[in-house]
Structure formats: structure tokens, C-alpha cells
Amino acid sequence: MSRYNSVLDAIGNTPLIRLHKASEATGCEIYGKAEFLNPGQSVKDRAGLFIIRDAEEKGLLEPGGIIVEGTAGNTGIGLSLVADALGYRTVIVIPETQSEEKKDALRLMGAELIEVPAVPYKNPNNYVKVSGRLAEQLARTHPQGAIWANQFDNLANRDGHVVTTAEEIWHGTGGEIDGFICAVGTGGTLAGTAMGLKRRSGQIKFGIADPMGAALYSYYTTGEFKSEGSSITEGIGQGRITANLEGFEPDFAYQIPDDEALRIVFDLITEEGLCLGGSSGINIAGAIRMAKEMGPGHTIVTILCDYGNRYQSKMFNPAFLRDKGLPVPQWIERTPQFDV
Numbered sequence: 001m002s003r004y005n006s007v008l009d010a011i012g013n014t015p016l017i018r019l020h021k022a023s024e025a026t027g028c029e030i031y032g033k034a035e036f037l038n039p040g041q042s043v044k045d046r047a048g049l050f051i052i053r054d055a056e057e058k059g060l061l062e063p064g065g066i067i068v069e070g071t072a073g074n075t076g077i078g079l080s081l082v083a084d085a086l087g088y089r090t091v092i093v094i095p096e097t098q099s100e101e102k103k104d105a106l107r108l109m110g111a112e113l114i115e116v117p118a119v120p121y122k123n124p125n126n127y128v129k130v131s132g133r134l135a136e137q138l139a140r141t142h143p144q145g146a147i148w149a150n151q152f153d154n155l156a157n158r159d160g161h162v163v164t165t166a167e168e169i170w171h172g173t174g175g176e177i178d179g180f181i182c183a184v185g186t187g188g189t190l191a192g193t194a195m196g197l198k199r200r201s202g203q204i205k206f207g208i209a210d211p212m213g214a215a216l217y218s219y220y221t222t223g224e225f226k227s228e229g230s231s232i233t234e235g236i237g238q239g240r241i242t243a244n245l246e247g248f249e250p251d252f253a254y255q256i257p258d259d260e261a262l263r264i265v266f267d268l269i270t271e272e273g274l275c276l277g278g279s280s281g282i283n284i285a286g287a288i289r290m291a292k293e294m295g296p297g298h299t300i301v302t303i304l305c306d307y308g309n310r311y312q313s314k315m316f317n318p319a320f321l322r323d324k325g326l327p328v329p330q331w332i333e334r335t336p337q338f339d340v
């Protein structure tokens with residue numbers, strides 16, 4: 001067993017889990033990196049740690065200082081746990097449409113939560129822009145100062161994946177990896193992991209799995225930002241090239257409808273004991289499509305971003321699913337079969 005100095009040492013070094021049905025359906029080896037095993041239960045603990053460490057190294061944070069961020073939830077949870085462990089405070093701006101479970105987790109971690117209406121990025125009241133303005137204000141007025149984590153355009157986010165996620169995948173696969181694919185929120189995971197893996201081998205192919213309603217699939221396939229449809233998936237779906245995405249060029253791009261991703265998530269629970277959030281379903285659907293395009297015999301890695309309990313009131317709620325016209329898995333509504 002390992003002995004850690006603090007919970008921060010438990011961030012990263014997550015295992016690769018073989019996805020059996022996906023592998024068998026494609027003749028490839030498809031692995032998911034189990035980021036839900038991080039202490040904050042998502043891949044965003046890494047960004048939280050690297051953004052705060054970077055600010056400390058630049059001398060931007062004093063004890064008791066405030067970290068302000070606009071987030072769909074997981075980055076806020078990661079930042080809050082790191083901030084708690086290191087003696088900082090967090091103020092989190094979140095679109096009110098995000099799941100109550102994530103909001104509760106943020107409150108539980110001691111974050112100050114500010115809910116704002118979900119409006120597009122170009123609107124000055126978008127959560128990211130509100131958080132930027134609030135950080136500026138608090139930097140002037142709070143005695144211990146404040147910083148804006150700015151995960152979308154702060155390259156410390158991507159750097160964390162270059163030095164940890166990519167290296168872990170390289171060593172975890174023994175260098176036997178042919179492809180990596182995932183969805184984009186900030187792009188830190190995709191572009192950072194790609195950058196790190198490219199340093200190890202020029203042979204690895206990279207893919208982006210975009211949800212409906214995002215504009216990157218269109219951008220990478222036609223050069224134009226166009227979005228079509230919508231998705232219930234939280235934490236992903238981007239309409240611009242963030243600083244973290246700059247320089248990244250995918251070899252494969254897919255747009256994944258929610259029902260394709262949800263069927264994968266539902267089957268993984270009952271068939272493989274893996275209970276994941278919606279973005280993991282988008283990622284695995286992308287990995288399956290990429291495996292089919294590359295052909296049998298390849299090893300492809302994707303990200304299992306967070307745990308399903310974060311979405312119990314939404315994508316695991318029959319009423320919510322029916323309302324959205326999405327498939328409802330039979331087992332969710334099963335009545336007990338055994339009398340007592």
C-alpha cells in the first residue's frame with residue numbers, strides 16, 4: 001500500500017480499465033483511464049492541482065487567498081479540494097443548469113457557490129466571464145487577494161496532462177498504444193495528453209469525440225464553427241479554440257448523439273460494473289468509432305471522466321430521460337423480484 005503525505009498525492013496515477021464490450025465489438029483493445037477514482041471523482045482534480053501549484057510558483061497566491069472559477073462543476077470540485085488542503089478559499093460560478101449533485105459536492109467541499117443563468121459564451125453574463133470579472137474585483141478587495149483559475153485559457157491545465165496523464169498512459173500501456181480519443185470541455189485533457197504522447201511516439205493517432213451542440217467537430221472537419229442539435233452531457237461541448245486547444249489537430253473527429261453514448265453508459269453498469277457520467281459515454285462511443293476506422297488489432301485509450309452518481313437526478317432518472325426523448329434502461333425501473 002502507498003503512504004501519502006496528503007490527499008493531493010492521491011490525484012492521478014489512475015488505472016487503465018479494459019472495456020470488454022467495446023473491445024470485443026471492434027477487435028481492438030479499448031481501455032478507459034479511470035479518472036473517477038481521483039479524490040474529487042473526476043479528471044478535473046488534475047487541472048485543479050496544476051492550476052493552483054502554477055499560481056503558487058508564480059507567487060500569485062497568499063495563504064487565505066481566493067481562487068475564483070467558472071465551471072460546470074468538476075473543476076470547481078478539484079480546485080476546492082486542493083484549495084482546502086493548501087489553505088485557500090474558492091468561489092465558484094456555475095451555470096444553474098448543471099446537476100444538483102455537483103452543486104451539492106461543491107458546497108460540501110466548502111466552496112462558495114454562485115449560480116448564474118446558462119447563456120452562450122459571447123454573452124457578457126456567461127459564467128466564465130462572470131467569474132473573470134469577480135476574480136478581478138476580489139483581487140482588489142479581498143485582503144489576501146484572489147486569482148482567476150481560468151481553466152479554458154490557462155495552460156497550466158494542459159501542462160498537467162502533458163506531464164501526468166500522457167506519461168501514465170504511455171507507461172500503463174507499456175508503450176503499446178495506437179490511438180487516444182476524448183471529448184473537449186477546456187481541451188486540457190485532449191490537447192495535453194496528445195502533446196505528451198506525441199513526445200513519446202510519432203505513430204499515435206488522436207481523435208476528438210464531440211457531443212451534439214458543440215462546434216469543434218464542424219471546425220475540424222470543415223474549418224467552420226457550426227453547431228447542430230443539443231446534448232444533456234455536462235462538462236463538455238466547446239464552441240471555440242481555447243488556448244489549451246491551440247496547436248492540436250485531430251486525425252479523427254466524430255460527433256456523438258446522446259442516445260449512442262447513453263446506451264454505452266447503461267450497458268457498462270450492468271455488464272461491466274462501471275458507473276460513469278455522460279461524457280465518458282461520448283468518449284467510449286468515439287473510441288469505438290475510431291477503432292472501427294483504424295481496424296482490428298489496435299490499442300485505443302480514452303478517458304472515464306467522472307462517476308455516474310454525479311448525475312443520478314438527470315441521466316439516471318427515468319422522468320428526465322423520457323422528457324428528453326432518450327432511452328430509459330429497463331433495470332432502472334425494475335421492481336424487486338424476490339418476496340421477503
Ligand code: PMP
Nearest residue numbers: 074185186187188189235279305
Ligand atoms: N467530462 C467531464 C464530466 C468534465 O467535467 C470535463 C471538464 N469540464 C470534461 C469531460 C472535459 O475535460 P477538459 O476540460 O480537460 O476538456
